[in-house]
Amino acid sequence: MNKPEILAPAGNLEKLKTAINFGADAVYLGGGKLNLRAFADNFTDEELKEGIQFAHERGKKVYVTLNVFPHNEDLNGLEEYLVKLYNLNVDAIIVSDPGIIMTAREIVPDLELHLSTQANNVNWKSAIFWYKAGVKRIVLAREMSLDEIKEIRSKLPEDCDIEAFVHGSMCMSYSGRCLLSNYMTGRDSNRGECAQPCRYKYYLMEEKRPNQYFQVQEDEKGTYILNSKDLCMIEHIPELVEAGINSFKIEGRMKSAYYVAAVVKSYREALDSYFDNAEAYVFKKQWMDNLLKTSHRDYYTGFYFGDKHSQIYENSSYIRDYDIVGIVRSYDENLKEAVIEQRNKIFNGDTVEVLRPKADNFEIKLQNIKDDTGNSIESTPVAQMLYKATVDIELKENDMLIKSKGK
Template sequence: MSATITKGGAKLTGRRHRLDRPELLAPAGSLEKLKFAVHYGADAVYIGGQKYGLRSNADNFSFDEMREGVEFAKRYGAKVFVATNIYAHNEDIEGLEDYLRNLQDAGISAVIAADPAIIETVQRVAPKLEVHLSTQQSVLNWRTVQFWKEEGLPRVVLARETSLEEIAEIKSKVDIEIEAFIHGAMCSSFSGRCVLSNHFTDRDSNRGGCCQSCRWKYDLFVDEEMIASEEDNAFTMSSKDLCMIEHLPELIEVGVDSFKIEGRMKSVHYVATVVNAYRQAIDAYFADPQGYELKPQWVEEIHKAANRPLNTGFFFDTPGTEDHIYEPEDKQAPYDFAGVVQSYDADSGIAIIQQRNNFKPGQEVEFFGPGGTFFKQVITEIQDEEGNVLDAARHPLQRVLVRTEQPVKPMDMMRKRIR
């Protein structure tokens, strides 16, 4: 069965995806982030272990944490994938087999890999693990997808440079699961193949050490004449972030099987907010595909967590000058994650909230939770757990009592506007 849609005058035809509905795949840089991602609607999460992944600065998982994460995910019917997506040097091979067996024993569903040596080793020593081909392989065409299918891989993560039209053609010619990034940071290089970090800081971007040198400020010279200075008008290679919340029907109809959100280094608030918005949009589409309409509040929620200006990447055209950030970028989202609900007493209307950023009486805050739970209120009074009235919740992870105007649930979040 196929689906045909049009976008910008181009006809896009793709085989309907093999999954009943696309998987929402979220990043989890820590065990806490994993739990919030799953609670807020992710069908699967991808994490990093303490070896072989490309986010060496994340709070990567021990095997005990993996097991705990897998057990938590199972309660929601979700899966856990592990990134093993480095390009290995000789010294990386020792210990690989044991590491992969431990992933399998921990209940991990799949690994995300790019290096053929790692892929072959997974298939040989840990056959219960699916292998998903990493975007690090820069796959852009159906013949390459066919090659990896014939190598036994059930899923390919496409390069970020793949267009929607190209995805449609791939799906029409190869019966395989396709995963595509639909939200998050874009790489100024070709799908992560940058070596600027290696040259500038001796940190290998393809072995987990990228220093994000594309986000630095630079002086710009033409024929030895400085035409832009980092002091007054910073020049940078920084790209805008990807956001496809407004184009989910197109992605669904061409048959993208897994919608991947980037951001293992992002905050708990970012992960929960972005996952929650996409979850609601996906569910609304499948509840009524013909009557589906994008709700403005989903887009608004995305912007409450956005780190940078947003665009649609390579899906509809090749990014131009307008898709890059040349001025000093304001990375600060307009809201701060202020607290997370730990419990709620319906009789008194009092919630116990764990503080994550300073808040005080008189401030307007927003509470939100999975599935569209949302309301605003002004904080009237804050007490500590001994009943003492406080002028502010200022201590990190402090548990305080706050009266809420509507019922809340554990793991609901509270945020405050900062600009």
């Protein structure tokens, strides 16, 4: 049984490096054109070059999204962009439109193609169609059950991979194909500009259909009838592996570096633990604890087990119990002093939690805080400022410091 890949989102260069440092086997990201996260930082050519080099030096892969449904004007410059990505040595592009697939096969025939979940592949016949068209990997539609995935795996050639989302936001549409944003705001969700109207507050009224009741749970403030829970399959690693999924995909190119670190860490540890000894595998509470600390909506298991209760009616807010407050840049063992890059304000004497790729989380106290000129300070109010703090426990470069909002 081949070990599945952990595939993480990389909304920018920092998140790419975070994902790889915390255990991702591959990352996916958007370049300058044709990706479905138009409002993410995305990557310049220089950043993409640096990110690919960083990944490849560590034996990891980089996939670039070209997964929009392009209109005619979106095709301008497509050939040149494909050649640029090929010359940058990207490992694959993620595509959904047949026109882009055809062009890629003509212009860069050696560039690996992954079929985006936007293509809504829900059966093995369609998967074979795309495979014969030159697609190496099928990113399955999110509406599929584990039983359906197992059947698709059994029908596909061994060299055709299947990828499935295992964690992150879901939307009330068919694998992301939605027109609410187009109608309500003029922003095309299928061209990367979704305004997320499924998260808006709605009232449901139909005055001309007597005796047809639409159950809506609401209070005087309204209800969020289209607002989906977040997918979380951390408790079902064995089932995912046994279904034959080759790549476990994490959603979240718009999420924080902390989200990327914590989610990748949990899935990395869970998957490694299963492959170390499948018969003795036991789910560890700490993996879920890490996921509950990140920004998220209520979790559920999507369509994998035929779940029906996917909506959150009360609000559309994220649960945010912890924030990232700093990244360790260096540690002087003799002075017991850490150099930290600020991510959120902290105060002298604060207790924070340390998140690192390979260790259980632990708490430290930041004392004797000083600015970069050596002056004592009571807080760190300036974004991304470098400061020093006395810490009794040895820290490592790129350790991530997080803090409960309740402390």
